[in-house]
């Protein structure tokens with residue numbers, strides 16, 4: 001069986017649902033999808049889609065840093081939005097975090113996301 005390591009940090013949202021915040025296998029970190037949820041309150045943050053996108057990326061960042069990496073190590077993301085009309089504003093905020101050599105990415109409009117959030121992002125990170 002392949003060796004895996006689960007990553008867990010209180011700096012990103014934690015809940016009892018059956019998934020890890022992140023899992024490392026063979027030098028790659030797979031980060032679960034996070035919504036714009038505060039790790040302190042476990043509530044969706046108030047604010048526009050830009051503020052929500054920031055919270056999402058900072059949740060991802062917390063897991064990446066717990067694994068010993070940084071956002072510069074992210075190689076692929078998937079962005080899920082519930083309204084493609086938010087695409088430009090999501091890109092603007094996303095670009096503030098991934099400004100140089102940004103990761104490969106897919107963006108999908110989803111009918112509905114857990115907790116009825118408007119944006120969720122998952123990531124693959126080259127950790128070693």
Ligand SMILES: C=C(N)C(=O)O
Nearest residue numbers: 017019032033034114
């Ligand atoms: C929120 C999630 N990442 C999930 O339910 O899979």
